[in-house]
Amino acid sequence: MPQLSLISIVDGEYRTDLKCAACDLCSSPLLVTNCMPGTGPHNATYMIVGRSPDKGDDKIGRPMTGVNGRLLHEMLREAGINYNNCYFTNTLRCSPFETTIKERQWASCRDYFIKELEEVNPTVLIAAGAQAMTWLTGQTGLRKLRRRGLPCAISGQESRLVFPIEQPASLLNTRGPEQVVMRNSMVADLQWIREQTQSGNIMLGGDIPKDYRVAMTPQQADDILDEIETHDLLACDLETGSTEWEPMLFPYSNGRVVAVGFSWGPGIARAIPLYARGVDSFLLWTDKIYEHIKTRLAKIFREKKLFGQNFLSFDQKWVRSSFGVDFCNIDFDTMVAHYLLDEERGTHGLERLALVYTTMSPWKSLFALADTNNLCRYLCHDVDATWRLREVFEPMLSQKQKWLLQELLLPLSDVLMDVEYKGVRVADEALENLNGVLTKKIVSVTSRVRKRQQVRGWESVNNDEFNPGSPVQVADIMQNYMKLKCIKRTGSQAFSTDKEVLAHYNSRPFVADIEMWRRLMKLQSTYVEQTRRLLGEDGKAHTSYKVHGTVTGRISSSSPNLMNLPRNDTVAKILDDGSLIKSLFVPDEGQVLLQADYSQIELRVMACLSGDERFCGFFREGKDAHAATAAVVQSCLIEQVTKEQRQGAKKVGFGIIYGMGEESLIKSFVEEGNTESAARKFLSDHKTAFPGVWRYMGMQERMIRMQKYQETPFGRRRRYTEVNQESIRQAYNFPTQSTASDLTLLSIIRIYHAMKQLGIQARIVLTVYDSIILSVPMEKFWEVARIVKHLMESLSFHWLTVPIKVDLEAGMDWGHLKKVDLENQSFKSDI
DNA sequence: TCCTACGGCGCT
DNA sequence: AAAGCGCCGTAGGA
Numbered sequence: 075m076p077q078l079s080l081i082s083i084v085d086g087e088y089r090t091d092l093k094c095a096a097c098d099l100c101s102s103p104l105l106v107t108n109c110m111p112g113t114g115p116h117n118a119t120y121m122i123v124g125r126s127p128d129k130g131d132d133k134i135g136r137p138m139t140g141v142n143g144r145l146l147h148e149m150l151r152e153a154g155i156n157y158n159n160c161y162f163t164n165t166l167r168c169s170p171f172e173t174t175i176k177e178r179q180w181a182s183c184r185d186y187f188i189k190e191l192e193e194v195n196p197t198v199l200i201a202a203g204a205q206a207m208t209w210l211t212g213q214t215g216l217r218k219l220r221r222r223g224l225p226c227a228i229s230g231q232e233s234r235l236v237f238p239i240e241q242p243a244s245l246l247n248t249r250g251p252e253q254v255v256m257r258n259s260m261v262a263d264l265q266w267i268r269e270q271t272q273s274g275n276i277m278l279g280g281d282i283p284k285d286y287r288v289a290m291t292p293q294q295a296d297d298i299l300d301e302i303e304t305h306d307l308l309a310c311d312l313e314t315g316s317t318e319w320e321p322m323l324f325p326y327s328n329g330r331v332v333a334v335g336f337s338w339g340p341g342i343a344r345a346i347p348l349y350a351r352g353v354d355s356f357l358l359w360t361d362k363i364y365e366h367i368k369t370r371l372a373k374i375f376r377e378k379k380l381f382g383q384n385f386l387s388f389d390q391k392w393v394r395s396s397f398g399v400d401f402c403n404i405d406f407d408t409m410v411a412h413y414l415l416d417e418e419r420g421t422h423g424l425e426r427l428a429l430v431y432t433t434m435s436p437w438k439s440l441f442a443l444a445d446t447n448n449l450c451r452y453l454c455h456d457v458d459a460t461w462r463l464r465e466v467f468e469p470m471l472s473q474k475q476k477w478l479l480q481e482l483l484l485p486l487s488d489v490l491m492d493v494e495y496k497g498v499r500v501a502d503e504a505l506e507n508l509n510g511v512l513t514k515k516i517v518s519v520t521s522r523v524r525k526r527q528q529v530r531g532w533e534s535v536n537n538d539e540f541n542p543g544s545p546v547q548v549a550d551i552m553q554n555y556m557k558l559k560c561i562k563r564t565g566s567q568a569f570s571t572d573k574e575v576l577a578h579y580n581s582r583p584f585v586a587d588i589e590m591w592r593r594l595m596k597l598q599s600t601y602v603e604q605t606r607r608l609l610g611e612d613g614k615a616h617t618s619y620k621v622h623g624t625v626t627g628r629i630s631s632s633s634p635n636l637m638n639l640p641r642n643d644t645v646a647k648i649l650d651d652g653s654l655i656k657s658l659f660v661p662d663e664g665q666v667l668l669q670a671d672y673s674q675i676e677l678r679v680m681a682c683l684s685g686d687e688r689f690c691g692f693f694r695e696g697k698d699a700h701a702a703t704a705a706v707v708q709s710c711l712i713e714q715v716t717k718e719q720r721q722g723a724k725k726v727g728f729g730i731i732y733g734m735g736e737e738s739l740i741k742s743f744v745e746e747g748n749t750e751s752a753a754r755k756f757l758s759d760h761k762t763a764f765p766g767v768w769r770y771m772g773m774q775e776r777m778i779r780m781q782k783y784q785e786t787p788f789g790r791r792r793r794y795t796e797v798n799q800e801s802i803r804q805a806y807n808f809p810t811q812s813t814a815s816d817l818t819l820l821s822i823i824r825i826y827h828a829m830k831q832l833g834i835q836a837r838i839v840l841t842v843y844d845s846i847i848l849s850v851p852m853e854k855f856w857e858v859a860r861i862v863k864h865l866m867e868s869l870s871f872h873w874l875t876v877p878i879k880v881d882l883e884a885g886m887d888w889g890h891l892k893k894v895d896l897e898n899q900s901f902k903s904d905i
Numbered sequence: 906t907c908c909t910a911c912g913g914c915g916c917t
Numbered sequence: 918a919a920a921g922c923g924c925c926g927t928a929g930g931a
Contacts, residue, residue, distance in 0.1 A: 125931090204908090205931065214908080247930080419922095543926055545912055564912060572913060596914060599925055626921060628917090635923045638916035676917090734919040742919090807920040811917090815921095843917045843921095 097182045099168040107135040112163025112190050119159045119271060121196035122146070123187075125205040126169030128243070137162040145242040146202065149257070153264035161194045163187070165209045184228065191231060198271050199226065199234060200264075203241030210236045213438065221266055225435055237267045281433045286343045286454040288447065290356055292363045298344045299370045302336050307405075309337040309461040310380045312389045313453050315351060324497065324610035331396045333446070334371055335453035337461040343454035346371070351446045372397040381406035383424045383460050386487035387618065391495055401488060408460050410483050411467040413622035414475045417792055422622055428459035431466045474789025482788070483621050486819050489826040489838070490619045490629070497614030498636070498839040498849075499660050501887070505606055508654055512598040519594065523587045528555040542591045545571050556582065593648045601639060601655055608634050615659070619841075627790045627812040628843065629819070637842050642889060657889025661839070661849035666884055668836075668855065669891055670862045671845040673879045674699060675814040676731055682875050683787075683809055686766025693876035700724040707759045722746070726760055730767060731810050733803030774805040784808055787873045788816045817878065818844050821866045828861055840888075847888070855884070856899055863896065 094100045094109035110127050113136050122138065130140015138146055147157065166183050191199075201207040204216040212227035213219060219238050226234040240260055245253060289295035302308065313333045314326075335345040346367060350357040359367070375393050380402050382389055393399050409422045428434040437455035471479065520542065523529055528551050529540045541547055549569040552558045558579055562570040573592070579585040610616050615634055623630030631637040639656055646652030661667045677699055681689045692702045697712065704723035705712040722743065729739045736757060743753035761768050775797075777784050783793045784805060790812045794801045822841055825848070829836050836858045840847040846866075850858045859882055866880045882894035884901065893902035 203931085241931090244930090541927080545927075547927095566911075568912090570912080592913080596925075600915070600923090604924075623923090624921060628921065630922055632923060635916090638914090638923065640915055644915075729919065732919040732921095738919065803919065804921095811921065845917095 094167065094182075097168075102168065105132055105168055107132050107168075109167045109186075110135065110137060110164065111167070112137055112161055112194070114161030114163075114194070115158065116194055117196075118161035118194055119197045120155060120200055120267075121161045121163065121191065121194055121198070122200045122202060123206050123210060124162075124164045124202045124241075125209070126164050126166035137164050141246070142241075142243045145245060149242070149261045149264055152261045153268055155264060155268050161196060163190060165206055188228060188231065191228075191234070197235075198223075198267070199236045200267060201236050201238045203243070204238075207236070207238040211238075213436070216240065220263060222429065222436075223270065237270075239263050239267070281435060282341045284341045284343070284454075284458070286451065286458070287345070288450040288454070289344075289346045292359070292367075295346050295363075295367050296370075298346060299367070299374075302338075302344065302374060305338040305378075307338065307379045307381075308374075309457045309464065310382050310385065310389070311335045311453060311456045311460060312392050313449055314392055315349070323608070324495075324614070324616040325395055325612065326392070327611060331392050333450050333453050335450070335457040336374075337454075337457035340462045340465065341458060342461070343458040345450035345453045345457075347446045347450055351449055357446045368397065372399055375399040375402050377403075379403050379405055381408070381460070381464060383407065383456070383463075384409040384422075384622075386484065386491055387494075387621070390488075390491050394495065400492075404484060404488075406464055406468065406479070407484065407487070408463040408467060409622060410487070411471060411475075411479060412463070414478055414483070414791075415467060415470055417625045417627075417790075419623070419625060424456060424459055424463075427463055428455075432459065432462045434459055434462070472789065474785070475791075478789050482816065482819060482823070485823045486629075487621055489823055490621070492826075493838050493841075494616050494618055496837060496839075497610060497612065497616040499662060500605065500609060500613060500615050501658050501660050502609070502613055504654075505602065505609075505658050508658070509598065509602050509606065511649075512594055512602060516591065516594045516598065519587055519591045523584070523591065526584045526587070528584055531555055542588055543595065548588055551584065552579070556584065558582075590648070597640070597645070597648060597655065604634050605658065625792060626808055626815065627786075627788075628815040629841070636840055653887075653889030655889070657887040659840070659888040660886070662837075665836075665849045665851050666855055666886060667839075667847060667888060667891070668850045668859055668862065668894075669845055669847045669883045669885075669888075670866055671881045671883070672814070672818060672866065673881050675817060675844045675878065676810045677727055678876050678878055679814045679817070680731060680767070680770075680810045682873055683813065684767045684770030685875075686764050686770070689764055689767055690876050696877075700727060703727065703760070703764075706763045707756055718746075722748070722756060726757070730771065731807060733806030735799075735803075771806050774809065775802050778802070778805045786813045786816070787871065788813060790816070814844065817869055818846065820869060822846055824865045824869075825862055828865060829858075832861075834858060856896075859884070859894055859896060 099105075100108040107127065110131065114121075124138060124142075127137060128140045128142050131137055131143060132140075134140070137143070143162070150157065150160065165187060167186060199210060201210050204214070207216055207219070207224075208214055210226055210228065211224040213224060216238055220240075222238070224236045224238065226236050240256075240263070242260070245257055245260070287294075287298060289298050311334075312331050313335075314329055315332045316329050330349040332349045332351050333345055333347045335343060337343045347357050348359070348364065348367065350359075375397050376399050381404055385402075385407060386404055390402060390404075393402060408424070408427065412422050412427055425436055425438045429436065434455070437452060523542050524533075524540060532547070532551050532555060533540050540551075546568075548571045552571060553560065553569045560569050561578055562572065562575050564570045571588070573589070576585055576589040576592075580589055605615060608615065615636065617631045617634055617636045620630045620632070636659075639659075642652035642656060644652075645655050678693050681693055688706065689699075689703075692699045698720075700723045701712050701715045701720045703726070704715045704719040707723065708715070708719055725742060725746075726739065728734075729742075739757060740750060740753040743756065744750055748756075774784060778794045778801060779797050782795075783791050785791050786809050792804070792808045792812075794805070818841070822838060825846060826838055834851075834854050834857070836848050836850040836854060838846060839849045846862070848858065848862065863880045863882055867878055869878065882896065883891035884894050885891040895902055
């Protein structure tokens with residue numbers, strides 16, 4: 075034990091000549107003060123905890139008296155927090171600059187801290203900076219935990235409340251207006267903490283009583299299972315874990331379901347562990363008991379009505395692989411429901427939702443010490459939160475949102491889960507070959523770059539190897555060694571070296587090399603290597619789709635992202651054969667890929683939503699919309715429209731959908747070689763010709779001004795906190811992008827179930843925004859093609875007043891697709 | 906050592 | 918800066 079008398083120095087008496095024997099840091103010659111005690115009154119309301127003394131503190135011998143400390147004092151005063159009400163201390167009493175602290179050293183300081191904490195007994199703790207916060211609460215991510223009361227994670231101190239704030243020192247790293255903004259927000263945070271503390275609003279232990287139980291013995295497991303079986307509706311969650319160090323790759327042969335949890339009411343939770351975790355685990359299930367529990371759980375998964383937090387896209391796969399139940403009866407999902415209520419990205423985490431919508435306190439830190447028992451306690455919190463959140467969210471959903479949940483997002487999640495689970499086949503040999511080819515090319519470009527005279531100069535000046543992947547170094551060479559004029563700046567006003575700039579200067583060999591190097595690296599690192607790394611043991615790519623990933627209602631794809639693979643024409647700029655990337659994705663053995671695309675779906679949706687008669691007419695009459703637009707604006711016959719005129723009309727069409735400002739539209743016209751007056755005339759003629767379109771756009775702006783949100787025909791909403799140029803552009807784009815996406819999503823569900831019902835072995839392998847790709851047995855090809863086209867085109871809604879059209883393509887891999895001619899049952903030559 | 910921000914770039 | 922994404926490597930702070 076450390077000498078506890080050291081920290082009893084409070085109430086204004088300081089000593090700097092103390093010797094602490096708890097660790098050896100005190101003896102560092104870099105330090106003036108040895109074992110710096112805290113300072114301030116007993117029973118202070120606020121105990122302010124930094125990481126360690128800074129140099130100024132060390133010189134003076136008291137915490138938070140240096141530059142940083144003075145800053146903090148100023149801000150405290152501005153926030154209305156009285157200095158006499160504060161006790162200042164640090165997690166570490168001695169911390170020689172740039173010394174790595176060992177666990178033993180941390181531990182000895184912790185004992186001082188606990189003693190000090192108990193003596194001072196503050197109302198709340200304020201953690202100054204991320205490190206102090208982590209030390210006190212076990213949690214990371216200071217930004218997202220601002221203005222949050224967290225439980226202290228130090229053993230025996232769990233009932234104490236910790237408020238994190240940014241480290242005052244971070245102010246010193248900024249300048250000018252940014253510094254003012256940051257400082258204001260820090261003062262505001264302190265003010266908020268004062269208000270919370272004075273009002274007593276945030277209290278730990280203010281939650282309802284908890285009835286959590288963990289099965290520690292086989293008998294208890296059976297009792298809990300008996301109990302679960304008496305309920306028909308259960309919140310459910312699974313904890314899974316890797317049995318090895320490697321990440322889990324499908325089909326998760328190195329992963330296990332570690333525990334299963336259920337809840338059937340607020341504050342009620344049960345957890346059943348299945349697989350021992352951590353050295354302290356109590357779990358000693360024999361194989362026989364394990365199988366017995368598994369069988370009983372499988373019955374629950376098959377028969378009960380369940381709901382969870384993102385259950386369908388995560389837990390369901392494990393239920394399938396570990397319990398043999400392919401689909402559960404899921405009637406709700408708290409994450410998806412919250413997404414419908416609030417589309418903002420990254421706000422759907424379970425703990426966050428529980429903090430906002432229930433009286434629960436954070437429990438995430440339990441996971442850090444996740445032996446079997448703690449993991450099960452963690453799981454109990456999860457399912458309890460899930461149950462409570464359903465009670466909160468369900469009544470909040472509008473009729474349309476209920477429809478979206480039940481008829482669109484839950485069925486869609488089922489389908490996407492199945493699509494992800496089965497995966498898409500990858501031509502692994504071709505993948506390896508391509509990787510080799512790219513490696514060779516990159517090596518050669520790299521060595522060529524390093525022989526360039528400018529690079530040699532740079533290397534000798536900097537005494538370092540030039541890295542073509544460093545925008546800083548590339549900019550340095552272009553600006554200072556080649557004396558190239560800056561034509562574009564980055565967000566931080568640095569010399570931009572993006573592809574536009576490189577293209578501008580690519581007559582210079584060095585710049586051309588960098589351009590090629592970047593393209594090659596992009597192909598290799600983002601597409602080839604990532605695909606390789608994430609390939610399952612079955613040689614397939616198992617992407618994961620998110621239905622809650624975007625503010626517009628589009629789905630997103632990740633690990634690997636199969637929605638941004640480079641098109642053939644892009645790859646052709648880099649490699650001789652442009653199909654090399656997409657052709658890596660192939661149908662199941664002996665089958666063929668069928669791709670069904672909605673043609674110009676966003677434009678059609680825009681026509682419907684705006685109700686512009688002329689624009690709708692183009693689609694009803696089956697005209698080429700862009701050419702027809704050009705014909706109207708130029709007052710000529712559609713046959714007389716030149717390629718350039720059509721291109722111009724197309725630009726306006728998309729410009730409108732994307733909320734492009736008039737000035738930028740005109741600018742892009744001029745860049746294409748038109749005169750400014752011609753561009754202006756085109757635009758004003760367009761407005762005259764399509765008044766409905768422009769009226770509709772104006773309506774969107776009024777909508778977000780008046781009610782602060784928009785709603786699509788399907789009931790998707792997008793909220794806006796303020797109205798500015800950015801939000802107005804978003805408002806122009808949202809209804810079309812969202813509604814077009816929903817049409818594809820509904821089609822995915824319909825196609826999936828049609829194939830199932832008809833017993834056809836064709837399956838959806840991919841989907842990219844407006845297209846659906848299936849792997850189809852050869853002999854069923856024409857039948858499937860006909861069904862898919864029909865299903866997609868026959869969607870019918872009262873607002874859908876123009877026909878929607880689907881183009882079909884097919885091929886033996888994704889890189890070689892040919893147009894399908896259904897009439898003649900033939901394929902048209904290369905596209 | 907980890908984490909975050911940034912510059913950059915692929916797709917619809 | 919024309920909407921919406923995911924992911925790469927670098928750079929810098931903690």
